[in-house]
Amino acid sequence: MEEWRFTQAAIRESASEMNSDSPHSHATKAWEFLEILGPSISQQVSPGGAAIVSARDTLISIGAQLRTKQISDEVVEEARSSYFILPSEYDDLLETLWCHGLLVIEAPPGKGKRALGVRMLSDCQARLSRESKPARGLHYIKMGWQEIDAWQMPKTPGRCYLLDLTGSTDEKPTREFGQELVRDSDEARYDGVYLVVLATPDVWDACKPVTSKVTRSFTPPAARQVLESHLQWKFQLSGYERWLDDNGVQDLVNSLEHLNEAAELAEEIARNWQREFAEALSDVLDKFGSWTNHLSSWFEGKSVFDRATMVSAAVLDPGLPAEIMSARKELLTILESQDAELSPLAGPGRTGYLKLLGAVQVKNKFSISERRPGLDEAVIRFVWNEWPQAHPYLEKWLVRLADGASPARVARIAHVTVQAALQANSTAFMSLVHRIVVDDPGSRRLALEILDLTVLDPVVGAKVRNRLLAWVGSKNEDLAALAAEVCGGKFGRERPSLALHRIFRALSRDTRDNGVVTAESALVQLTRDEISRVAVRETVRSWLSEQPEIGAPAFLALATRSTASVSSGLGPNATDDDLSFFALGWEVAARLPSTRSELAMDIGRFIDICEKEEVRPVDFARVVGPVLADSLNETLAVAVLRQDKGRNHEGESLRAHLLKELIRGQLRSAKRGSLNGQSGGS
Numbered sequence: 001m002e003e004w005r006f007t008q009a010a011i012r013e014s015a016s017e018m019n020s021d022s023p024h025s026h027a028t029k030a031w032e033f034l035e036i037l038g039p040s041i042s043q044q045v046s047p048g049g050a051a052i053v054s055a056r057d058t059l060i061s062i063g064a065q066l067r068t069k070q071i072s073d074e075v076v077e078e079a080r081s082s083y084f085i086l087p088s089e090y091d092d093l094l095e096t097l098w099c100h101g102l103l104v105i106e107a108p109p110g111k112g113k114r115a116l117g118v119r120m121l122s123d124c125q126a127r128l129s130r131e132s133k134p135a136r137g138l139h140y141i142k143m144g145w146q147e148i149d150a151w152q153m154p155k156t157p158g159r160c161y162l163l164d165l166t167g168s169t170d171e172k173p174t175r176e177f178g179q180e181l182v183r184d185s186d187e188a189r190y191d192g193v194y195l196v197v198l199a200t201p202d203v204w205d206a207c208k209p210v211t212s213k214v215t216r217s218f219t220p221p222a223a224r225q226v227l228e229s230h231l232q233w234k235f236q237l238s239g240y241e242r243w244l245d246d247n248g249v250q251d252l253v254n255s256l257e258h259l260n261e262a263a264e265l266a267e268e269i270a271r272n273w274q275r276e277f278a279e280a281l282s283d284v285l286d287k288f289g290s291w292t293n294h295l296s297s298w299f300e301g302k303s304v305f306d307r308a309t310m311v312s313a314a315v316l317d318p319g320l321p322a323e324i325m326s327a328r329k330e331l332l333t334i335l336e337s338q339d340a341e342l343s344p345l346a347g348p349g350r351t352g353y354l355k356l357l358g359a360v361q362v363k364n365k366f367s368i369s370e371r372r373p374g375l376d377e378a379v380i381r382f383v384w385n386e387w388p389q390a391h392p393y394l395e396k397w398l399v400r401l402a403d404g405a406s407p408a409r410v411a412r413i414a415h416v417t418v419q420a421a422l423q424a425n426s427t428a429f430m431s432l433v434h435r436i437v438v439d440d441p442g443s444r445r446l447a448l449e450i451l452d453l454t455v456l457d458p459v460v461g462a463k464v465r466n467r468l469l470a471w472v473g474s475k476n477e478d479l480a481a482l483a484a485e486v487c488g489g490k491f492g493r494e495r496p497s498l499a500l501h502r503i504f505r506a507l508s509r510d511t512r513d514n515g516v517v518t519a520e521s522a523l524v525q526l527t528r529d530e531i532s533r534v535a536v537r538e539t540v541r542s543w544l545s546e547q548p549e550i551g552a553p554a555f556l557a558l559a560t561r562s563t564a565s566v567s568s569g570l571g572p573n574a575t576d577d578d579l580s581f582f583a584l585g586w587e588v589a590a591r592l593p594s595t596r597s598e599l600a601m602d603i604g605r606f607i608d609i610c611e612k613e614e615v616r617p618v619d620f621a622r623v624v625g626p627v628l629a630d631s632l633n634e635t636l637a638v639a640v641l642r643q644d645k646g647r648n649h650e651g652e653s654l655r656a657h658l659l660k661e662l663i664r665g666q667l668r669s670a671k672r673g674s675l676n677g678q679s680g681g682s
Helices: 002-019 023-036 073-079 090-100 113-130 175-191 223-234 241-245 247-255 259-271 277-288 292-299 304-316 321-334 350-357 375-386 388-402 407-423 429-439 441-454 461-471 477-487 490-494 496-507 514-526 530-546 548-561 563-569 576-591 596-612 617-629 631-641 654-664 666-673
Strands: 058-060 067-070 102-106 138-142 160-164 194-199 360-362 365-367
Touching (some): 073 113, 090 175, 102 113, 102 175, 113 160, 223 241, 247 277, 259 277, 277 292, 304 321, 304 350, 304 375, 321 350, 388 441, 407 441, 429 477, 441 461, 496 514, 496 530, 496 548, 548 596, 576 617, 596 617, 617 631
């Protein structure tokens, strides 16, 4: 334990040097020290000296607030493989990166620029190693703190970074961002820091004039080249030329817009390699044609009852026969089909349906996609596109299927719904979410699943996040509550800055309704994650100073409902900065209009958590003492302290300690100098 405390002190001492005029050199010293500690260290140091290191591959570097994640060996090996096709401009691109420490690759989505960036950074790492300089790996920069300032960029010596702005940020970078990147890169490269930025022309438009020296485009390989290279070198298939010579394959390859689709086509050919050629070719072409030809033939001439069976099997794939038949019955009822067709003995039997659907049996379930991957999602998309008049009926049916269903079924329904929409570049699922909240609250779990699946999507995510921003201010408190709840989940953990902005809007609602209550719960939920907890605390600190009417309720939620916030901020290793956060929070909360009984109850809940977490009385007195010492609040002190519920690990309850201090008059002195580094008796 003593060794651990020394480690914390050393990190704070190293980080404090960041206030000097030479931030890069001091950051280097601090990071050299941090690297020695090993990958499993988990440490937080508050802003002002700002180093936050969390376990394994995620960190927030000194002087920065952008998280990074190490690029896996598998991704690096893929970029360095024999089947990766280098563009003709590669040598020029690499030399630009090496000479300037910065390269901006400008290209439309799906042209292979991410793999190209990884390859170049890997080559920079190899060159650093040859020159006996530290080479500490490749890292993605994860967006989502304060978007987006160049000073936040991590600059750990010996590390190379990839920043992908292709659909990853809600706000386009400004001209100043580009200027600061160029300014910092020359100095950073002397520490072995190299940065590749990936952007589309529209995103980089404002920055391009000031980064023209390091902004480059490249000529991506043709889809046929990628396909042939993968078949020959990755899968090592002899005789693959017969596939490339087929007219259907050639037409398909010519229609591919993204290079990863060519790689997926090669993988699909390899998967079907041992099958009879004509049959395998037909299935591969069908799959990459979204199974349109197959489904057009299948649906032609089929009754509405057979079609309902196929749709049910697709949504529940793989599903139990009884579940599929039950879902079919529900859909036919919504479509108002004849009751006679709903008889338990209507239609073909179990074996007949296997044959009808072209399904295979997986244990005791039916699956139409076991042999034809993607067919299940294609069915939903096909029906949605071919029968637009059925949209409201299909939505009503999906909601009913999810109402009270198991988490697995809800997740499945959300998945096929979202994937069908994304394939069509549609956000139609948002109308379904809205309908659930307004008309079918029993299926709220489905709405949450859909939003969780889409809020971080690189294509439609920004649209979903904009809708959430509108909903947190909606007059409908249920919509506001749903949006706030999404912010407390994966969205908040991955993009805390954006999520907290929406939580702030929810907390700003005119009345304390379900939207506000859920926003407070979302804050508490985020504090359960180590990294998000730091974002929440620093954001709430700014709210306390700038928007106290919002900051105080947010703080009270953390202080009275978040054990993680209290234990991490007032534990044995609490810093003055930690204590100042809680002292500021209680000071602001006491100033806002509320009854003394309400404030006393809040402080009482805080005391109970502190007792449970064995917070030291001396630290507790420093954060709550000033509020209770105020002459206007003597009745508050009595209300808070008159009930003693137990003793802490030092044999004295927090209430007894505070009462003793109040009698001695120490709380007034605590108010005058509570955070000057001095402490009263314990």
